[in-house]
Amino acid sequence: MTRKxxxxxxxxxxxxxxxxxDAVTPLLIEHGQGVTTRQIAECAGIAEGTIFRAFDSKDELIRAVVARQLDPEPLRVQLAAVDLALPLEERVGAIVGLLRARFARVFTILNMAGSMGRPHTHEAAHEFTEMLAHLLAPDFARLSVPPIRAAQIIRMVALAASVPQIRSGAAFDDDELTALILYGIAGAPARPIATP
Structure with a gap:
């Protein structure tokens, strides 16, 4: 007897x-609001009707995608996992990589979602700046500015480098941005020449 x-x-x-x-996120990035429920169903391996048993409308689904992408919790977890024992250069590199990935993803999804994708949740920028400052604090003596100011600079540079309209020109990679943040464009400040 065979068992079912x-x-x-x-x-x-x-x-x-x-x-x-999960299925609609890459489709939304590729097609914007023009993505069809048929495309979504095919990508998810479900019937179109299943979409509407889970969401009242395609617009509600798009808002749910945007809400997930704007959720700050994954970035909190990733930043909390950065090892404070790493050398400063590696810690800053990890921070830059995490921030740029988040900024690029958020701006791409907001751009594709259009006006319906505007965030309604509170901005966690201050909280993240404090988290970054905590990650920089072990090297306070090496920093030319306080950790909170350094954290603000890192966020600002990572954000600007992640948005093509702001960046205007060739893209930066994480290593280049990390070196720029750590050493500037001229290295250490020039020391005044001693006069006799």
Whole structure:
């Protein structure tokens, strides 16, 4: 006697929503609001009707994608995982990489989502600046500015380098930005020449 294969466990509404959001995110980046529910269903491997059992409308789905991309929690976790024992150069490089990835993702998704993608949640910029300052504090003696100011500079440079309209010109890579943040464009400040 052959046994019937076990029926796949049905997903909760939250799990189904999450799975659909995962599928639609790259499609939204590629097609913007013009993405169709058929494309979403094909990418997610579901029937179109399943989308509307999870979300009331395509617009609600797009807002859910934007909300997930704007969620600051993943960046909090990633920054908290940066090892304070790393040399300053490696810590700054890790920070630059994490910030640029976040900024690029957020601006891409907001650009594709259009006006419906405008954030409604509170901006966590101050909190992240404090987290960065904490990561820089072990090397306070090496810094030419206080850690909180250095953190602000890192955020500002990473943001500007992540947005093509601001950057205007060739893209920067993480190593180049890290070196620029750490050493500037002229190295250490010139010392005044002693006069006899």
């Amino acid at each position: 294969p076990a029926r796949a466990r049905s997903l909760s509404v939250e799990d189904r929503q999450s799975m659909i959001i």
